[in-house]
Amino acid sequence: MAGITDSPFRLLCRRHGAAMVYTEMLSAEGLDRCHGKTWRMAAFREEERPVALQLFGSRPEAFAGAVKRCGELDPDCFDLNFGCPAPKVVRGGGGSILLRDPKAVASIAEAAVRAADRPVLAKIRSGWEIGSENAVEVARVLEGCGVAAIAVHGRTRAQMFSGSADWSVIARVKQSVSVPVIGNGDVRSAGDAARMVGQTGCDLVMVGRAAQGAPWIFSEINGALGGGKRGPLSGRPDWPQRAAVLGEHLRLMVEAKGEARGVLEMRKHMGWYVKALPGAARLRQELMKAETVTQVTEMLEEFGRSAERFPPPPPA
Numbered sequence: 001m002a003g004i005t006d007s008p009f010r011l012l013c014r015r016h017g018a019a020m021v022y023t024e025m026l027s028a029e030g031l032d033r034c035h036g037k038t039w040r041m042a043a044f045r046e047e048e049r050p051v052a053l054q055l056f057g058s059r060p061e062a063f064a065g066a067v068k069r070c071g072e073l074d075p076d077c078f079d080l081n082f083g084c085p086a087p088k089v090v091r092g093g094g095g096s097i098l099l100r101d102p103k104a105v106a107s108i109a110e111a112a113v114r115a116a117d118r119p120v121l122a123k124i125r126s127g128w129e130i131g132s133e134n135a136v137e138v139a140r141v142l143e144g145c146g147v148a149a150i151a152v153h154g155r156t157r158a159q160m161f162s163g164s165a166d167w168s169v170i171a172r173v174k175q176s177v178s179v180p181v182i183g184n185g186d187v188r189s190a191g192d193a194a195r196m197v198g199q200t201g202c203d204l205v206m207v208g209r210a211a212q213g214a215p216w217i218f219s220e221i222n223g224a225l226g227g228g229k230r231g232p233l234s235g236r237p238d239w240p241q242r243a244a245v246l247g248e249h250l251r252l253m254v255e256a257k258g259e260a261r262g263v264l265e266m267r268k269h270m271g272w273y274v275k276a277l278p279g280a281a282r283l284r285q286e287l288m289k290a291e292t293v294t295q296v297t298e299m300l301e302e303f304g305r306s307a308e309r310f311p312p313p314p315p316a
């Protein structure tokens, strides 16, 4: 997720049971031209593996060039973004607008698969808008191009992130292709993940927003599905456990980006960690102003003294 799944957060998700992580979407043009900031965003730590490097763009040549250049970074696989609904990306001919043109999808996928010496995955939405859902057609095209797995987000581009995801499209794609299908959209608990697998037959479950401020969700899901790795926490974390994960995340951020930027970028994550906690409105406001690790630690300790009165949040 752009602006969210940087290296520290990916590492944390892996430690808490995620089977695989994806980079933020990265511009194929930027990587092909060795643009400094894009290149830095493509970096990852060994401990994150398996990691998929996700590319967005519109020109097949740029995808091929990016894939070749990124071989040097040695990601475990590449992922092609055919789902981003952001106006800026769509205006540039990338992300979900490509769903309207399966031939263009094929040109990009063929170019990337040909250039890559490792698996190439793809991520799609159900279609551009209600009435033109063509996920099955696009998935078949992708499979024909040699894509190794397909993630399906059950929303159209027109829906952006609103309404609810339609999992039936994931089931239809699963029935139509033989490569692994990764179900995505609105998995907010281990129960949701089990229901998605039950209803769609998908091979893997992809979790986006529900991992924000709750990376232990992957371990919970692995427990419910009876596979994968369990993280260090069992069950829903109470406040001290939650604060410990927040602290671990903060340390990783500061290690990767330095204290000033690390704490600044941690603010939104800290907001998510404390969002659902009773009595945490003031803590949240304070965390949004924090500038140093010491300040954050003091704020958490102060809240911890009062939080002892509160029971842990209910199970999912």
Ligand SMILES: Cc1cc2nc3c(=O)[nH]c(=O)nc-3n(C[C@H](O)[C@H](O)[C@H](O)COP(=O)(O)O)c2cc1C
Pocket (backbone or CB within 6 Å): 001, 002, 003, 004, 023, 024, 025, 054, 081, 083, 084, 123, 153, 161, 184, 185, 186, 187, 206, 207, 208, 209, 210
């Ligand atoms: C802030 C934000 C950034 C996102 N960035 C990306 C991205 O870079 N690449 C991508 O494939 N999907 C991206 N997504 C979409 C998610 O991966 C996912 O498909 C969507 O949120 C639905 O799944 P969820 O309900 O589990 O969050 C983003 C979503 C959000 C909210």
